[in-house]
Each structure stands twice: as structure tokens, then as C-alpha cells.
Amino acid sequence: MSADRDELMRLVRELPDEQIPQALSDMRKHLHPVDAHPWPPAFFASAPGDGISIAERADDLLREGLRRHDC
Numbered sequence: 001m002s003a004d005r006d007e008l009m010r011l012v013r014e015l016p017d018e019q020i021p022q023a024l025s026d027m028r029k030h031l032h033p034v035d036a037h038p039w040p041p042a043f044f045a046s047a048p049g050d051g052i053s054i055a056e057r058a059d060d061l062l063r064e065g066l067r068r069h070d071c
Contacts, residue, residue: 015023054061 012023
């Protein structure tokens with residue numbers, strides 16, 4: 001644990017109970033909600049079909065994609 005995190009934990013323990021709601025509110029403003037990036041991403045399963053035909057052709061699709069990006 002870093003020294004900054006240790007200090008933060010110490011300060012939280014010393015915080016008077018009546019100030020905890022405001023401190024929580026302030027802290028939450030600095031955090032990114034977990035739901036901001038749902039799993040799986042939208043591009044998962046974006047191709048039509050059951051995925052089996054794409055899996056069977058994976059080598060061909062990769063080869064074709066690599067040819068398009070050759071410099």
C-alpha cells in the first residue's frame with residue numbers, strides 16, 4: 001500500500017461521524033461507476049450468425065485483414 005493510501009485511510013478513521021456523508025459524496029465524484037463500461041462491449045457478437053461459420057473461417061478472415069493492412 002502506498003503512503004498516500006495509508007494517509008487517506010488514517011484521515012478517514014479520524015473523520016467525525018457527522019462529516020462522513022459529505023466526505024463520501026466528495027469521494028464518489030472522483031470514481032468512475034462500474035456500469036460506465038458494461039461487459040461485454042457492444043462489438044461482441046456484432047457479426048450475424050451463430051459464430052461457428054466465422055470461427056471456421058478465422059484463418060481466411062485474418063489473412064484477408066492482414067493483406068489489407070500491408071504497407
